[in-house]
Structures are given as structure tokens and as C-alpha cells.
Amino acid sequence: MECGQCGARFAVTRGASSAQCAHCRRAARVERHGAVHGAVGFVRNVFTNIGRTRPHPGYPPVYGNKRALLVGINYTGTTAELPGPINDVKCMSFLLTLKYGFPSDCILVLTDEERDPYSRPTRSNILVAMRWLVHGCSSGDSLVFHFSGHGDQEEDKDGDEQDGQDEVICPLDWQLNGAILDDEINEAIVRPLAQGVTLHAITDACRSGTVLDLPNLFQIKKNGKPLWMDHSAPNGAWKNTSGGHAILISGCTDDEDAQDGYGHETMAMGALTYSFFAAAWFAHRPPTYGQLLQKTKAILVDCNRDSQIHCDLPASILPHVRKVVNFSGVQEPQLSSSDKFDINRKTFML
Numbered sequence: 001m002e003c004g005q006c007g008a009r010f011a012v013t014r015g016a017s018s019a020q021c022a023h024c025r026r027a028a029r030v031e032r033h034g035a036v037h038g039a040v041g042f043v044r045n046v047f048t049n050i051g052r053t054r055p056h057p058g059y060p061p062v063y064g065n066k067r068a069l070l071v072g073i074n075y076t077g078t079t080a081e082l083p084g085p086i087n088d089v090k091c092m093s094f095l096l097t098l099k100y101g102f103p104s105d106c107i108l109v110l111t112d113e114e115r116d117p118y119s120r121p122t123r124s125n126i127l128v129a130m131r132w133l134v135h136g137c138s139s140g141d142s143l144v145f146h147f148s149g150h151g152d153q154e155e156d157k158d159g160d161e162q163d164g165q166d167e168v169i170c171p172l173d174w175q176l177n178g179a180i181l182d183d184e185i186n187e188a189i190v191r192p193l194a195q196g197v198t199l200h201a202i203t204d205a206c207r208s209g210t211v212l213d214l215p216n217l218f219q220i221k222k223n224g225k226p227l228w229m230d231h232s233a234p235n236g237a238w239k240n241t242s243g244g245h246a247i248l249i250s251g252c253t254d255d256e257d258a259q260d261g262y263g264h265e266t267m268a269m270g271a272l273t274y275s276f277f278a279a280a281w282f283a284h285r286p287p288t289y290g291q292l293l294q295k296t297k298a299i300l301v302d303c304n305r306d307s308q309i310h311c312d313l314p315a316s317i318l319p320h321v322r323k324v325v326n327f328s329g330v331q332e333p334q335l336s337s338s339d340k341f342d343i344n345r346k347t348f349m350l
Helices: 085-098 123-134 182-190 271-281 289-305
Strands: 018-020 027-030 066-072 107-111 142-148 151-155 165-169 198-204 216-220 226-230 245-250 268-270 323-325 334-337
Touching: 066 085, 066 123, 085 107, 085 142, 085 198, 085 268, 085 271, 107 123, 123 142, 123 182, 165 182, 182 198, 198 271, 245 289, 268 271, 271 289
Parallel strands: 066 107, 066 142, 142 198, 198 245, 268 323
Antiparallel strands: 018 027, 151 165, 216 226, 216 334, 245 334
């Protein structure tokens, strides 16, 4: 096999479920078709005509301390079509540039309305874009990954899931080339995070509660007290960062399914993305994570009660979004993290 991390070739024992690169010592999972995923990085065909040391040159140059990858997939023209993800990406880009000072040319957008073949949210493009997101990251960097689209679960084959199921996101070509496993996402954008680097991921997709495979899952107990649950891999696999901090705000728990029956509304927006956007945009001062989650949940409750937009969205967005669509079936936002922290004291900032 060829290591996607360092490019070295190494032997794999027939029938083995995992292997280790002899050169860079990174662990890997061996899939049925012989492709190496997980800790060694990306499979060989991901980098075809793209290069091993940097992403496709058409992607934004990496500079400054803020960058974001926004992926929205409507699956237009398919039986899996969704009404809101592309609008979600546009609104997240608006939020990041105007509220949090992200340079517009440091935001990489992949949607199925793009004509550039490298900006289409295919499986290979998303994996390469994830590599772009963390490429050369250093202390003080703020990274954002946003995904809006379909999510699902697949049988866990390497024993790193407590429930025996891998969470996945579905790229545009998932029916042809397969979904992207949480193992691959963790390897791509979590483990490379160096000391002082912070990654925030927001996923508006069904069954996406732990799609980054982070070791700490936050829950509120019935008595109202906060509690961090251990979500480490049962097989001892390393799922944490290289010293940085990764935080995931997701649309629903791992066992919740997407709701359908909303029709195809071109002026729609996903419920989780909308609620997160509104909670962050209208915060008069930087909120704590607890305040942000509380406000996001309150807006979600209103969305589930009435899908018509009543919040005063920014004037440039309001004409394009008239309806909130809960395609991820979310009831309240979920939080997981590479490190435990006091959500009522730590300030949310991108």
C-alpha cells in the first residue's frame, strides 16, 4: 500500500484489518477494497493530479490565522434532494466574514451549484479540502469546518465506536464512491491540530452527533447539571489532536434520523445552521459556550414550532431565506470536544 501521509510504500499482511507505515509510523485501517484510510491520510486516488504536499492550486492560498471550509450539498436532481444546504453555506460565509473577521478569500466553499470541478463537494474534493484547512496551521489559528447535507451511520469495522456504528457524511457522489467516515474526518482535521490551534466544526446533518470522533461528549443531566461523558474509542485508538483544541456543534444525536416531507423550498435554510447563525449574529457580547447552546436551542424550538422566519436576519440575507427546514431532525444542539472545559465560563469566539 501507499501511505497517504508520507507517500512511502509498505507491505500489508493479507487479511489484516489495520497496518502501520514503516516510514512515518502512522496507523491505518485497511478496507475491503484495499484502500488505506484513517491515520495515514488519504487514499492514492484522492491526490491524483493534485499533489502530495499541498492541495489543488486553485484553492485559496493559506495565509493569516483564520480560514474556513464550508460544504453545502442539495443533491439536486436526485431522490435525496434537500432544500437548504447551499443557503446554509452562504449564510455561514456571511457570518464568518462580517461578524468574526474571516477574510473572504480564506474561505473555501464546496457546493453542488459550483461549476469548477474542484469546487464540487465530491468525496475526493472534500477530503483534499480538509487537508487544505489544516495545512500549515500554527498556534493562534482559528479554523472552521461547516457541513450541511445528509449524514448516516455504517457498521464499525475497527472497534473504535462504543455503539458499533461509524458516523458518516454523504458527499455528492456518495452512491458511487461511498460516504466519508468519522474516522477519516478525525484523521484529516482533528489529529493534525497543533498546540494553540482551535477548530470549530458545525454539522447540520442527521446522525452527526459525534461525527468528528472527539473523546469528550457534553450532556445535561436530568437534574440540570452539566456532565462530560467519556467517548474514547473502546479499542484504545488515538482520536485526539496534536495539542490543539477541536470542538463540534452538531445537529442531532447519532441515532436520530432526518425528517422529510418539507418539499423543495429554494429559499430555505437548515434549522441548526439558522439557529446557530442567529444565536451568534445577535449576541451583543461574546457569549459563553453555555449561552450559545442555550440560545441556539431556544431558536430551534421556535423553528420546530413554526418554520417561517420571524427573526430579523441581516437585510442582505432576509430576501433569500424565508423558511427554516429541519432536514437533520435536530431537537437540540450537541457538543463534543477534544478537551473538557467549563461551558459556562469559556467564551465562544471564532
